Amino acid sequence: MVGLLQYLGRLGLNFVSQAGGMALLFLTALAYTVKPPYRIRLFFKQMEFVGVNSLLVVVLTALFSGMVIAFQSYRALSKFGGETLLGGLVALSLVRELGPVLTSLMVTARAGSAMAAELGTMRVTEQIDALEVMAVNPVHYLVVPRFWAAVLMVPLLTVIADLVGIAGGYLVGVMLLKVDAGIFIKKMQEMVEWMDISSGIYKAFVFGGLLSIIGCYKGYNASGGAEGVGRATTEAVVIASVSILIGDYIMTSLLF
Amino acid sequence: MVELIDIHKSFGEHVVLRGISLKIPTGKLTFIMGRSGTGKSVLLKHIIGLLKPDRGRILIDGQDVTSFSDREWQKLRKRFGFLFQEGALFDSMTVAENVAFPLWEHSRLSKREIEEKVAEKLSVVGLLEARDKYPSELSGGMKKRAALARALALEPEIILFDEPTTGLDPILQVSIMKLIRDTQRRYGLTGVVVSHDVPIAMGAADYIAILHEGRVVAEGTPDEIRRSEHPFVKEFLKSAFEGCHPEEGQNV
Numbered sequence: 001m002v003g004l005l006q007y008l009g010r011l012g013l014n015f016v017s018q019a020g021g022m023a024l025l026f027l028t029a030l031a032y033t034v035k036p037p038y039r040i041r042l043f044f045k046q047m048e049f050v051g052v053n054s055l056l057v058v059v060l061t062a063l064f065s066g067m068v069i070a071f072q073s074y075r076a077l078s079k080f081g082g083e084t085l086l087g088g089l090v091a092l093s094l095v096r097e098l099g100p101v102l103t104s105l106m107v108t109a110r111a112g113s114a115m116a117a118e119l120g121t122m123r124v125t126e127q128i129d130a131l132e133v134m135a136v137n138p139v140h141y142l143v144v145p146r147f148w149a150a151v152l153m154v155p156l157l158t159v160i161a162d163l164v165g166i167a168g169g170y171l172v173g174v175m176l177l178k179v180d181a182g183i184f185i186k187k188m189q190e191m192v193e194w195m196d197i198s199s200g201i202y203k204a205f206v207f208g209g210l211l212s213i214i215g216c217y218k219g220y221n222a223s224g225g226a227e228g229v230g231r232a233t234t235e236a237v238v239i240a241s242v243s244i245l246i247g248d249y250i251m252t253s254l255l256f
Numbered sequence: 257m258v259e260l261i262d263i264h265k266s267f268g269e270h271v272v273l274r275g276i277s278l279k280i281p282t283g284k285l286t287f288i289m290g291r292s293g294t295g296k297s298v299l300l301k302h303i304i305g306l307l308k309p310d311r312g313r314i315l316i317d318g319q320d321v322t323s324f325s326d327r328e329w330q331k332l333r334k335r336f337g338f339l340f341q342e343g344a345l346f347d348s349m350t351v352a353e354n355v356a357f358p359l360w361e362h363s364r365l366s367k368r369e370i371e372e373k374v375a376e377k378l379s380v381v382g383l384l385e386a387r388d389k390y391p392s393e394l395s396g397g398m399k400k401r402a403a404l405a406r407a408l409a410l411e412p413e414i415i416l417f418d419e420p421t422t423g424l425d426p427i428l429q430v431s432i433m434k435l436i437r438d439t440q441r442r443y444g445l446t447g448v449v450v451s452h453d454v455p456i457a458m459g460a461a462d463y464i465a466i467l468h469e470g471r472v473v474a475e476g477t478p479d480e481i482r483r484s485e486h487p488f489v490k491e492f493l494k495s496a497f498e499g500c501h502p503e504e505g506q507n508v
């Protein structure tokens with residue numbers, strides 16, 4: 001009984017200290033953003049890494065998700081003769097939920113993990129200490145460009161994912177299931193409002209921030225050699241993915 | 257002028273430093289010695305503010321730096337060079353870019369001036385032909401030399417060496433130490449070397465402090481250390497020169 005309480009207590013303390021550490025890293029990164037020198041080159045390098053290099057995997061994920069939703073929704077809709085709503089349903093589920101969430105999850109897997117691994121390796125090989133003794137603030141140098149790259153690129157990728165996903169839905173709905181193309185588009189235009197699209201993009205901004213801060217925090221605080229870096233990377237991906245899903249629920253229920 | 261006054265440091269339950277007091281002579285090469293795990297590197301990291309003491313003060317030029325803010329440290333650290341045990345070169349940059357890094361960050365030199373300076377530092381350590389290689393392509397000795405060039409790039413007044421000869425073969429150990437000695441003399445630097453290599457220290461040091469169980473048990477010139485009557489110091493020196501005897505079964 002005491003053992004269980006101790007275990008729960010430790011779990012709780014650990015949670016609070018990590019959440020606090022991440023919040024602190026976030027605030028520090030914000031504060032350093034406005035301080036010179038502005039390392040534009042590093043920022044573009046990270047944008048390329050987070051954004052451009054994630055394009056293929058995001059496009060593939062979105063395309064097949066859109067296709068699957070079209071299939072599944074068609075089955076459900078046809079039970080009460082609502083096939084005509086297919087376009088609207090596919091577009092709504094993509095722009096509101098699946099676009100931002102799937103994009104962020106894929107970017108977490110690709111770039112969030114890489115951030116944790118890279119910073120973790122730099123930590124255990126004393127490269128972060130080296131930055132510090134050379135009077136370069138490591139948060140300024142390493143975290144700020146990664147954070148802003150993710151905050152900017154995840155929404156952009158989300159827009160692309162929305163588009164590609166809808167195209168996938170169209171492909172299946174119109175070409176394969178023979179829903180009328182005009183009705184597919186018309187219903188989509190009727191049912192999707194600007195608010196639906198923008199809410200998805202707001203989410204993407206937040207998810208981009210979450211995944212980069214969690215990835216950087218885990219890497220920055222890694223310890224214990226190669227094993228520690230591996231652990232940090234795994235934890236970063238798991239925590240970021242779960243946070244994205246929980247954050248998605250909270251934002252959906254509170255804001256939209 | 258660097259002065260440590262009664263420095264205490266623990267990590268959790270583990271007490272590492274139990275009241276270190278040491279004056280590091282300016283313009284000299286000082287060795288901090290002791291067995292592995294006695295907190296030599298920990299002490300070194302206190303001098304440059306990577307670690308903060310639990311108790312005690314560190315004076316640099318008479319200024320108490322223990323309570324320095326990050327910004328004050330940033331300013332102060334430009335006067336320091338630090339050579340990490342494994343070099344800590346940036347993997348993502350070539351040797352030349354590593355050496356240029358502190359110059360890009362802190363000097364107002366033009367691109368050409370930086371290139372000239374990098375070439376100068378690399379030729380001092382004999383690595384000019386490896387300038388475009390990445391750290392992963394270098395041997396252990398080359399990494400240390402590249403790291404030394406980087407530490408020298410900003411022409412620091414004080415340079416700290418964390419186990420510069422550990423993990424190298426005996427010939428490289430001597431050549432790296434000679435390089436450190438020569439650069440220290442050439443630039444008139446204050447050097448602090450953490451090491452457990454007694455013969456090398458005896459040959460190169462101006463001043464030696466020996467750490468044992470978290471305290472300085474002996475300090476002085478190599479000759480004074482050699483004459484020390486402290487039992488640990490005698491054992492430490494003796495074992496280093498005698499090497500391993502099977503009948504005693506231990507080697508420090």
